[in-house]
Amino acid sequence: MSKPYHYLLNFLPAIPALLLSGWLIYSNASIESCSGLVQSIFFVLSSVLLIVLALWALIRMVVKYEEKLISKSWLIAVSCLVVVGTVFSFLGSSVWLRLRLGAPLVEARTHQGQYDTGVVTLYENNRYYEVIGYIDFSCSRLGEYTIKKDTLFLWGDAFEKSGGVFANSYLMSDSVWVPIGKGARLKVRKL
Incomplete structure (x- = not known):
C-alpha cells in the first residue's frame, strides 16, 4: 500500500532542520573568527527556527502518522540530535577550544x-x-x-x-x- 517514496516524504521536513543545525555547529566550531551584534542576533533567530523545525518534524512524525513506519524511531533520533546540536552551538567556542587545545x-x-x-x-x-x-x-x-x-x-x-x-x-x-x-x-x- 505504501509507495517507495513514502519514507522520503516523511523525512523531508527534517532536512531543513538538519542543514541549519549543521551550519550552526560548523559556524561555532570555527575558533578563529570575528563576530558582532548582527551575527549574534542571526544566531539566536536561526537557533529558534531550528528548534521549531525540529519539534514540528518530530510532532508531525509521531502524532500525524498512525501507521507503523520503520523510520519513525530514526526520525525521533534525528530530531533529538538536532536539539543536542543546537545546545552545543549555544555553548560556543569554549567547548571547541577544550576539545581542540585541552x-x-x-x-x-x-x-x-x-x-x-x-x-x-x-x-x-x-x-x-x-x-x-x-x-x-x-x-x-x-x-x-x-x-x-x-x-x-x-x-x-x-x-x-x-x-x-x-x-x-x-x-x-x-x-x-x-x-x-x-x-x-x-x-x-x-x-
Missing part, C-alpha cells in the same frame, strides 16, 4: 575600561588563543608561543594582527606581563 594554563587580560580589550590564554601544547573585544564586535585567533626564561614570545605577528592590543613578546611575572616594545600590559590569572 586545558588552559594561564590567562592574561588587558586592563578593563579600554575600548579595545583583549584576553590571551596559553595552553599546554604551546598554543595560545587570543580574543580582542571592541565596542560592537570581537575577533579571535590561534597562534603558537614559546617561553624562554622569563620572556613570552607570541608568534605570528600578534601585534599587527591584534591591531596593537597585544605585543609580540612580554616579560613575564606572576601578576603582570609587561610588553617588550608596543602593546598593552596584561594582568595574569592562573587557571
Whole structure:
C-alpha cells in the first residue's frame, strides 16, 4: 500500500532542520573568527527556527502518522540530535577550544575600561588563543608561543594582527606581563 517514496516524504521536513543545525555547529566550531551584534542576533533567530523545525518534524512524525513506519524511531533520533546540536552551538567556542587545545594554563587580560580589550590564554601544547573585544564586535585567533626564561614570545605577528592590543613578546611575572616594545600590559590569572 505504501509507495517507495513514502519514507522520503516523511523525512523531508527534517532536512531543513538538519542543514541549519549543521551550519550552526560548523559556524561555532570555527575558533578563529570575528563576530558582532548582527551575527549574534542571526544566531539566536536561526537557533529558534531550528528548534521549531525540529519539534514540528518530530510532532508531525509521531502524532500525524498512525501507521507503523520503520523510520519513525530514526526520525525521533534525528530530531533529538538536532536539539543536542543546537545546545552545543549555544555553548560556543569554549567547548571547541577544550576539545581542540585541552586545558588552559594561564590567562592574561588587558586592563578593563579600554575600548579595545583583549584576553590571551596559553595552553599546554604551546598554543595560545587570543580574543580582542571592541565596542560592537570581537575577533579571535590561534597562534603558537614559546617561553624562554622569563620572556613570552607570541608568534605570528600578534601585534599587527591584534591591531596593537597585544605585543609580540612580554616579560613575564606572576601578576603582570609587561610588553617588550608596543602593546598593552596584561594582568595574569592562573587557571
